[in-house]
Each structure stands twice: as C-alpha cells, then as structure tokens.
Amino acid sequence: MKQDPEIFAIIQKERERQTKGIELIASENFVSDQVLQAMGSVLTNKYAEGYPGHRYYGGCEVVDLAEDLARNRLKQIYNAEYVNVQPHSGAQANMAVFMACLKAGDTFMGLNLSHGGHLSHGSAVNFSGLMFRAIDYSLNEQTGRVDYDELEQKARAERPKLIIAGASAYSREWDYARIRKVADEIGAIFMVDMAHPAGLIAAGLLDNPLKYAHIVTSTTHKTLRGPRGGVILMGKDFANPWGKTTPKGEVKMMSALLDSAVFPGTQGGPLEHVIAAKAVAFGEALQPEFKTYQQQVKKNAAVMAQAFMDLGYKIISGGTDNHSMLVDLRTKYPDLTGKVAEHALVAADITTNKNMVPFDTRSAFQTSGLRFGTPAITTRGLKEDKMPWIVELIDTVLQAPESETNIAKVREVVNQEMNQYPLFAW
Numbered sequence: 160m161k162q163d164p165e166i167f168a169i170i171q172k173e174r175e176r177q178t179k180g181i182e183l184i185a186s187e188n189f190v191s192d193q194v195l196q197a198m199g200s201v202l203t204n205k206y207a208e209g210y211p212g213h214r215y216y217g218g219c220e221v222v223d224l225a226e227d228l229a230r231n232r233l234k235q236i237y238n239a240e241y242v243n244v245q246p247h248s249g250a251q252a253n254m255a256v257f258m259a260c261l262k263a264g265d266t267f268m269g270l271n272l273s274h275g276g277h278l279s280h281g282s283a284v285n286f287s288g289l290m291f292r293a294i295d296y297s298l299n300e301q302t303g304r305v306d307y308d309e310l311e312q313k314a315r316a317e318r319p320k321l322i323i324a325g326a327s328a329y330s331r332e333w334d335y336a337r338i339r340k341v342a343d344e345i346g347a348i349f350m351v352d353m354a355h356p357a358g359l360i361a362a363g364l365l366d367n368p369l370k371y372a373h374i375v376t377s378t379t380h381k382t383l384r385g386p387r388g389g390v391i392l393m394g395k396d397f398a399n400p401w402g403k404t405t406p407k408g409e410v411k412m413m414s415a416l417l418d419s420a421v422f423p424g425t426q427g428g429p430l431e432h433v434i435a436a437k438a439v440a441f442g443e444a445l446q447p448e449f450k451t452y453q454q455q456v457k458k459n460a461a462v463m464a465q466a467f468m469d470l471g472y473k474i475i476s477g478g479t480d481n482h483s484m485l486v487d488l489r490t491k492y493p494d495l496t497g498k499v500a501e502h503a504l505v506a507a508d509i510t511t512n513k514n515m516v517p518f519d520t521r522s523a524f525q526t527s528g529l530r531f532g533t534p535a536i537t538t539r540g541l542k543e544d545k546m547p548w549i550v551e552l553i554d555t556v557l558q559a560p561e562s563e564t565n566i567a568k569v570r571e572v573v574n575q576e577m578n579q580y581p582l583f584a585w
C-alpha cells in the first residue's frame with residue numbers, strides 16, 4: 160500500500176521519536192486517534208470557499224455539516240456567540256483580527272516578545288510589526304507578572320486602537336477585567352489570544368476571557384489537544400458591539416468583518432479535513448474526562464515547578480497557574496545558555512525549547528531560559544509522582560551538558576520508562 164517508502168520511513172521515524180522521549184514543549188500535545196483519522200480523511204479533497212450555506216463551490220452540503228458541528232461545539236465550550244473555525248493557524252486568526260480592526264499604520268499594544276509575547280503580537284519581522292505600529296507592555300522584574308500599571312500608563316499615552324493580552328511563555332492568570340477597563344476608557348478593542356491556555360479555560364480551570372474581551376483568538380493544537388489550526392470567538396456580552404463604516408458607507412458588524420477578514424481577506428479555501436478534526440477535538444473537550452485531563456496537566460505543572468525550585472532553579476514569577484513554566488538558568492548555572500541546555504536535553508530525548516527570560520542578558524539565539532509544559536506528558540499518562548523524577552533527570556543532564564556518557568545514561572532511563580506509556584493505537 161505504501162508506494163512512497165521514502166516519506167513513510169520518515170513518518171515512522173518521527174513516530175518513534177515521539178514515542179521514546181519525554182515531550183516537554185509547552186505548546187505541543189498528542190492528538191487522539193480520532194483527530195488523526197479525521198485529518199487524514201477524504202475531506203481534504205473538497206474546495207469550500209465561503210461559509211456553511213454560502214459557498215462558492217457546489218457539492219459542499221456534506222462539509223457544511225462538519226463545519227457547523229465544529230462551530231456549534233466550539234460555541235458550547237466557551238459560551239461563545241460567534242465563532243470562526245477556518246483560520247489555518249493561530250497567527251492567521253490574529254492576522255484576520257488585525258485586518259478587521261485596524262488600518263495599516265494603526266497603533267496596537269501587546270506583551271513584549273522577550274517577556275513572553277508572541278511573534279504575531281508585534282515582532283518586527285512579522286506582519287503585525289511590519290504593517291502596524293506596535294507598542295509593548297512588560298513584566299515587572301521583581302514579580303515576574305504583567306506590569307498592569309505600565310500597561311495602563313502606556314495605553315493612556317499612546318491610545319492604541321487594539322490591546323492584546325495573551326502570551327506564549329507566561330505561567331500566570333491574567334487580570335482581563337483591568338485591561339478591559341482601560342480599553343473602554345481609551346476606546347480600544349480588547350483582544351485575548353488564549354492559544355496556550357485554551358484547554359485549561361475550556362475545562363473551567365482558568366478564567367474565560369470571553370467574559371471580558373471583545374474578540375478572542377486561539378490555536379487548537381496546544382492545551383486544547385486538537386489538530387494544528389486557529390479559531391476566532393466573540394462572547395455573548397460583547398457580540399457585535401460596534402460597527403465600522405466601509406468605504407461605501409455601509410455599517411458592518413464585527414462578526415461580518417471577522418468572517419470576511421478570514422475569507423477572502425487572508426485565506427482561500429478552508430481546510431475542511433482539519434475543521435472536521437477540530438470538531439472531533441471540540442467534542443472531546445466537552446467530555447468529563449477532558450476536565451480530569453486538564454486538572455492533571457495543571458497539577459503536573461505545579462509539582463514540576465516546585466521540584467525545579469527545590470533543586471535551586473529560579474522559576475519566573477515563582478510558580479505557575481497553568482500548564483507551563485519558564486526557568487531562568489542563571490540562578491543555578493550562570494554560564495549555561497538556553498541553547499546549550501536545549502541541545503543537551505534533546506540529545507537525552509527530553510524535548511524542550513530555549514526561551515528568553517524577562518530582562519534577559521543574552522540574545523534570542525542564546526537565551527538564559529528554558530520553557531517547560533506538561534500537556535503532552537499528561538496526555539501520555541504521566542502523573543504528578545513522576546514530575547520530580549523528570550526534573551532530576553533534567554538536572555543530571557544540565558550538570559554536565561557536554562558529557563556524552565552522562566547524556567547517554569539519562570537517555571536510556573528515559574527510553575525505558577516511556578516504553579511503558581503507549582502512544583499510538585495504530
């Protein structure tokens with residue numbers, strides 16, 4: 160059946176890599192077999208530009224059912240009034256919001272990238288920083304938490320049209336109500352990008368940003384444990400809060416602006432096979448087991464952060480409220496860069512990523528930090544009793560990151576243990 164031995168050998172190799180290691184990248188997860196099957200289905204053959212009931216192609220009546228199911232389940236999870244499940248990725252979802260809310264050159268505000276913000280929140284090499292005027296807010300150096308005083312001051316001084324909350328490397332809950340208040344004061348749109356904690360929010364373990372933000376975006380493949388993709392949502396209280404007048408003088412509601420910003424604004428045909436897989440994942444997120452899973456994700460992260468601190472590592476902000484944590488290596492190993500640490504851990508089959516820490520003294524290429532997260536290992540079935548064991552393995556590697564024998568010893572222990580946690584059913 161496999162007519163392409165080259166690529167299928169590569170897929171097999173990646174499958175083995177995923178199976179034998181400890182996956183600690185905070186933005187990754189393992190999807191269910193049902194999600195995989197939906198993604199690898201015949202729905203990939205269908206063109207369906209437009210939205211259910213309003214397509215530019217014939218024969219869309221079946222994929223309409225899948226997209227409607229995805230939309231309805233997503234609305235149910237977050238108590239949303241409006242959703243769009245077509246963005247190909249989190250960055251695409253954000254781009255559509257920029258298109259709908261701003262004109263080129265308009266000012267917006269997001270969390271500083273070296274303090275945990277995302278590329279699409281104003282990086283100079285991303286569309287957000289290239290086409291718009293990006294200003295940032297930061298973390299407080301002492302607390303490691305968002306400096307809301309600075310955020311408010313800057314918002315009042317610069318009057319951005321859009322304020323973005325949400326991050327890629329931030330382990331704490333947000334004060335959404337406070338940001339909404341200043342956004343209202345200056346007439347800004349408040350968007351929350353919940354790409355990372357979306358699964359914890361779905362399970363009710365963190366505050367639901369739809370209660371506060373005008374617009375919420377997310378990825379579907381991080382804690383939410385769905386296929387790689389993006390979504391846009393709006394909550395009940397703030398559905399269609401404003402209209403914007405088009406050049407022709409018509410007033411368009413925000414939901415219509417967002418829909419047309421996704422298609423035809425920034426994308427062509429939707430990935431209906433991925434949308435079907437999103438529907439499967441949303442269905443899973445509505446089951447009681449999903450809450451149990453997310454509770455375990457959170458518990459594992461808390462225990463892991465404590466285990467790091469017990470060994471003398473500094474965790475930014477001193478702990479975690481979610482699935483992730485950022486380790487500042489400088490406290491325990493002042494000479495060790497994130498780059499060298501990542502490389503050594505990956506060689507020991509412990510996958511993680513280097514990350515800048517707030518007020519880092521090294522470049523983004525070297526960094527002084529490592530980011531860890533528990534969604535993937537929790538899917539794998541590891542419980543909190545294993546977290547101190549993992550942290551000890553990490554510390555063993557970092558004590559001698561250049562030692563091949565040291566790394567090989569840890570790798571053997573890792574492979575042997577992970578053998579006991581089957582990953583794929585087929």
Ligand SMILES: *Cc1c(COP(=O)(O)O)cnc(C)c1O
Pocket residue numbers: 186247248249250251276277279325326327352353354355378388389
């Ligand atoms: C991961 C992430 C994204 C982007 O997701 P992609 O699917 O990789 O485009 C956007 N925003 C935040 C905060 C993220 O962490």
